[in-house]
Amino acid sequence: DAGVIQSPRHEVTEMGQEVTLRCKPISGHDYLFWYRQTMMRGLELLIYFNNNVPIDDSGMPEDRFSAKMPNASFSTLKIQPSEPRDSAVYFCALAGGGTGELFFGEGSRLTVL
């Protein structure tokens, strides 16, 4: 258990509001990933970090999305302004223990009305 803590677990907000999703990874993993999952599109990679540095953000849908990793113990994914089509489950995941395994948090379920 890599102990990836995500918050909030559920959020319901109105269109136009700012949403901030948080991830607190247990140290010891070099890579942190943000994924979005919907029924229609499955799991989509949004962005990933290596040693706190963003490596590939090509999956970020548009400028309304931003992600930061100020230190090895904390990352945020922000949506501003939010839109109904952003409704999804957002997962934070870790890798880098040498096994090739990806450890997921329990996800943040976002509903934008």
Add this chain to the structure above:
Amino acid sequence: RKEVEQDPGPFNVPEGATVAFNCTYSNSASQSFFWYRQDCRKEPKLLMSVYSSGNEDGRFTAQLNRASQYISLLIRDSKLSDSATYLCVVIPNTGNQFYFGTGTSLTVIP
């Protein structure tokens, strides 16, 4: 073209049946392959890695066909507890991205 293509199913099979899922990938130089399992409203978790020579873990067998660029998962003697979504995962040789298929839904019926 998507990195990984997977039949979404759903597969509805009786207990005890054998079921197989396939997944194709577009990058011929991909280096690592996995199958993950995701239960309803839960996060994905690693089921098993896929090795070039094929590998087995109890009732589960994973195979890789590099020539045809697909991986497969075979489940024998299906149990009710096998009901879940199964996702194939491919890591290209160009980086550390984990590319997921959209998942195949399996329901094992009593």
